[in-house]
Amino acid sequence: MPSSPKIQHPLALPALLNTIITEEGPTTLIICLSRTTFIRHLLNQLPPTHTLFTPTLDLLSNLNLANTRLVFCPSVPALLAYLSTLCQQNKSSEEGGGINGGRLMLAYPLALHAHTSSWSAQGLSQTAAALVMAGRRTGMEVVVVEPVAPHNIHEARVDDYDDGRPDDAEDEDVWKQRVPILSASSTKSGDSGRPWVGRTVETGQVFRRWFRFTEA
Numbered sequence: 001m002p003s004s005p006k007i008q009h010p011l012a013l014p015a016l017l018n019t020i021i022t023e024e025g026p027t028t029l030i031i032c033l034s035r036t037t038f039i040r041h042l043l044n045q046l047p048p049t050h051t052l053f054t055p056t057l058d059l060l061s062n063l064n065l066a067n068t069r070l071v072f073c074p075s076v077p078a079l080l081a082y083l084s085t086l087c088q089q090n091k092s093s094e095e096g097g098g099i100n101g102g103r104l105m106l107a108y109p110l111a112l113h114a115h116t117s118s119w120s121a122q123g124l125s126q127t128a129a130a131l132v133m134a135g136r137r138t139g140m141e142v143v144v145v146e147p148v149a150p151h152n153i154h155e156a157r158v159d160d161y162d163d164g165r166p167d168d169a170e171d172e173d174v175w176k177q178r179v180p181i182l183s184a185s186s187t188k189s190g191d192s193g194r195p196w197v198g199r200t201v202e203t204g205q206v207f208r209r210w211f212r213f214t215e216a
Contacts, residue, residue, distance in 0.1 A: 005132050005142035005211045007204075009175060013045050013147040016107065020068055026102030027068045028140070030082065032112035034074040076118045079109075079127065083134040104140040106131055107147060110174050110203055120183040124206045132210045144211060146174050175204035175213075 020027055031038050073079035086104075109127060113119045118126070135142035178200040204213070 003141055005135060005144070006214050007144045007146075007175070007207060007211045008214055009146065010215075011145045011147055013042065016145055016147055017042075020105070025067070027105060028071065028086075028102065029068060029105045029107065030071045030073055030079065032073055032079060032106065032108040035072045037074070038072065073112070076112060076116060076123070076127065079112065080130055083130045086134045086138055101139045102141070103143055104131070104135050104138065105143045105145065107145050109144060110146050110177070117183050120180045121201050121206045122181065122183045124179065124203060125209070128207055128210050142211075144207070175202065175207070177203050179203055179206070 020029060033041070071082060073082050109124075113123055113127070117123070131142055131144070134140075179202075181199050181201060
């Protein structure tokens with residue numbers, strides 16, 4: 001039986017990749033970025049002489065030969081759809097034992113939701129619940145990581161507004177960022193149609209409903 005879902009924090013991208021490369025057992029790593037953005041971010045973090053540089057690129061180029069499945073979900077709908085397919089795959093293969101355990105890792109979920117209408121406790125909760133359900137249905141250990149990412153790692157998809165968005169301080173603990181309770185699409189302010197923020201809550205508090213925090 002898989003252990004309870006956890007969030008590994010803090011964890012830098014090189015450390016995350018080193019963990020995946022060195023640890024045994026099957027791993028499905030969901031990257032909440034486009035492949036291009038992830039590779040660019042990776043190259044920015046790893047100098048050419050870094051010991052992880054060549055093995056990491058080899059891993060990305062030969063994933064079919066490794067015990068790792070890498071999935072890119074650059075939007076919230078794409079992520080939710082993929083998690084749903086994991087459950088369906090398990091449901092259709094229950095007689096054969098379903099998916100044979102392993103780890104289900106999700107990287108950059110906060111960066112994915114930031115600057116979208118899902119940047120809220122409501123939106124994050126929907127994703128967290130879907131991830132935990134996918135882990136339970138597949139028998140996989142669920143791990144969430146939010147490696148330190150450059151600001152605007154995603155292009156803004158909705159009109160920016162001041163309150164309820166991530167701060168600009170790079171040293172901020174991402175799990176202490178505050179989000180509005182309801183999604184922007186659920187709250188409109190007056191005739192302007194601008195989102196109304198109202199009460200906010202820390203992102204870490206949202207995820208603690210399902211996850212326990214562990215030091216990486």
